[in-house]
Amino acid sequence: MLTQTEDFGFMPNGSQQVRFEKFDDLADTRVLRSVEITLEYTKIGGSLAVDNDSAMPGTIDLQHTVNGGLSVVSGGISLLDFSFNPIGASLNAATSLHGVKIAASSGDSISEYNNTGLSDYFIFNPTNLTVSATGTVNSIFTSSYIAVGTADNFILNFGAFQTMGATGLGGLQQAYVMSEVQGFVTVTYHYDVAPEPSSILLGLAGAIGVGIRRRR
Secondary structure, eight states: OEEEEEEEEEOSSEEEEEEEEOBOOTTTTEEEEEEEEEEEEEEEOOEEEEEEOSSOOEEEEEEEEEEEEEEEEESSOOOBOTTSOBTTSOEEEEEEEEEEEEOOOOSOOSSSOOOOOSTTEEEEOOOOEEEEEEEEOOGGGGGGGBOBTTBOEEEEEEEEEEEEEEESSSSEEEEEEOOEEEEEEEEEEEEEEOOOHHHHHHHHHHHHHHHHHHHO
C-alpha cells in the first residue's frame, strides 16, 4: 500500500485545504484495488464564561462543540463509501457539563457581561478531545484516483465550526474564547503489482508444455 498524510491546524471557524497525489499505476504495472480515507482532529482549548444577571439562582448546562468535515475542492474524485455516505463529512467533537449550580446576580450591571468571580459567575474550560473517522471509497469511484496525464492530484478542504452555550436560566450573560483544531487527513492506496509480460508468457508456455505431455 501507499500512504499520504497531510496535517492541518487553525482556529475555528475556518477551513484549510490539503493536497494529495493521485495513484501512479506506473504504466499499468500496478493495479489500484481500493482507496481508504482517514480524518482525525483534536479540538484544543477554548472556554465559556457565564455571568448570571437574573435575580434567580439555579442550575445550568454548558456545552462546547466543534463540527468538522471534509469536502472535495478539485480533482474529480469522490469521498462516498459503499453506502454512498460521504467519508468524514460531519465529525463532531463535543464536551459538556451538566447541573452546574449558579447563584443569583451579585448586583453587577445587567446590561453587560461582568467577570465578577463570585458565585453568580462560572467558567467552563472543556477538555481537549480527539475524534476520527475512516472509510473506504466506493469501488465505482476508485478509478478516479488514478493519475491520467497532468491530472495527477486532488485537493480536499477541511472546515470546522464551533458552538458554545449555556442553558437553564434566563438572564445569562456569556463570553467565550475560541478553540483551535489540529489534525490530519490520510489517503491510503491499496494495490496489486501486475505480472510482467515475460512472466505471463513463461506461464503460458509452461501450461502448453504440460498439456502436450498429458496428451502424449
